Amino acid sequence: MVLVTALYGCSADEAAEPHEPAVAEAAFEVRVEPEVVAITTGPAGGEIVPFSAFRVEDDGTETPLDGAFWSLSNLSAGELSVDGTFTPSATNGGISWVVASVGDTSGQGTVTVVYEETVNESGLDTSLFDGTPVPVTGLWAYPGDGVSFPRNTPSVHFQWQVASPVGYRLELSSALSRTLVYTTEPGWIADGARWSRITATNAGGSVTATLRAIDDLGRVVEDVPLTLAVNRMDAEGSIIYWSTSESGLVEIPFGGVAAPFLTSAETGHCVGCHVISKGGKVAFTYDGGDGGLGVRDLSDGTDIVPHGSGMAANFKTFSPDDRFLLSTLYGNLTLHDASTGAVLGVARASGDVTMPDWSPDDTQLVVAQSDGHSSDIFLSSHTRLSVLPHLGEGAFGEPVTLHDPPAPSRVCYPSFSPDGEWIVFVVSTGDCYDDPDAELWILDKSGLKPALRLDQLNGGAGLTNSWPRWAPLPDDSVMWIAFSSKRAYGTQVAGIPQLWAAAFDPVVAAAGFDGSYPAFWLPGQNVATGNHIPMWVE
Incomplete structure (x- = not known):
């Protein structure tokens, strides 16, 4: 709640006449109710929460503020109507302030939206994975513990090494999201939209990945959980690398699909040992070590130094x-x-x-x-x-x-x-x-x-x-x-x-x-x- 004090003054004409001293209006605060609330949402949506605002006088008395202006600090967490009704997002979780304002005075509540989803395309009996698991090691194959991913990293391919005669349960959880995946496959890749929900919800935080499996003895086993950091920012640019199969250069826009960039199919010669300038030029070597120097202008595809120029470089x-x-x-x-x-x-x-x-x-x-x-x-x-x-x-x-x-x-x-x-x-x-x-x-x-x-x-x-x-x-x-x-x-x-x-x-x-x-x-x-x-x- 924020305190405000308004002062009543007088006009220039009134100043010439005797008058009472300026009187300060009673101070007041704005209180939002509920002050703190946590709700769960998912693909089908979640609980709708009505917020209310009250004017709190200096003596503690309260009256409803029906004309308050409502706003959200985090629009990805949900929507807020003009009367203070909050509808959580059906695509991700998050934390937001719910702010009610009257003039320069405002108060706020906090809503935490936890996104939950269950994926069970294999139709497994989910109750098989309940109970207290037997701790084991060696289930995880990828990723490693402690990895930090840019927010826009394409879906991670979670992989495990130990074959299960029944199946697996992967849990990706944080304070703001929980995704449960049941599968009979030795790994799982989220579709783009689902993975984006997980990373957007947890950008700047971390996700705990927990893996359970049914082993050959029928036991529920669980490996040591992984902590995966999600960076708050996207990675930018493209990675241009040398590929043995292409005998040349391949480009992957971060988060995109690989495509030939400058290969032997285009030049008729192996291309490697490349470097790229900020001004849009690429320099490379033709046909292996001590080979001919090549330079190309990427803006129009013209060769600045063509093959056979007589200059060699590494x-x-x-x-x-x-x-x-x-x-x-x-x-x-x-x-x-x-x-x-x-x-x-x-x-x-x-x-x-x-x-x-x-x-x-x-x-x-x-x-x-x-x-x-x-x-x-x-x-x-x-x-x-x-x-x-x-x-x-x-x-x-x-x-x-x-x-x-x-x-x-x-x-x-x-x-x-x-x-x-x-x-x-x-x-x-x-x-x-x-x-x-x-x-x-x-x-x-x-x-x-x-x-x-x-x-x-x-x-x-x-x-x-x-x-x-x-x-x-x-x-x-x-x-x-x-x-x-x-x-x-x-x-x-x-x-x-x-x-x-x-x-x-x-x-x-x-x-x-x-x-x-x-x-x-x-x-x-x-x-x-x-x-x-x-x-x-x-």
């Missing part, structure tokens, strides 16, 4: 203003005009740098640096993480080492975060290409704090975690890192590189702790192909 990076392109060959850096592809000069000729990434603020270049190497892709010598200061106009100073892991470990695939504050990179003991022990690490751009291994994201040893790239800078407290990994995607695929993504909390990392979350599989990709280099662009 890794590449565009300047943030889209003026320059840097390419590597045999450890050297060549500077190109990004609009024409013309060679402007040699930016570094020491044969010791590869895998460059230009910082978003245009101040430096991060590289994997060796003491000299002949292959940019298969690194046979020790490498460290270094930055080269950008002196302007594509000229660079001498490298400064930020992280030098002890041998036999080496650094590869560094990438600046979209705000330029962090560098994610890979550490492995192999030649950096397809290394089973490859893991992702993070370092702040200054290099003054110790590098952090992203244990939550890495998910264990021997998973070939590689090729990390960042999502565009979100309007949120977490960022997103995409990478390739040979980890198992539940029961669907294992041992083949697939694209994964994980949330990263920079505040936690700045405090010296692992700021990553467990990873989730990027929906829409082909599980039968090797998928690499997930460039996440706006």
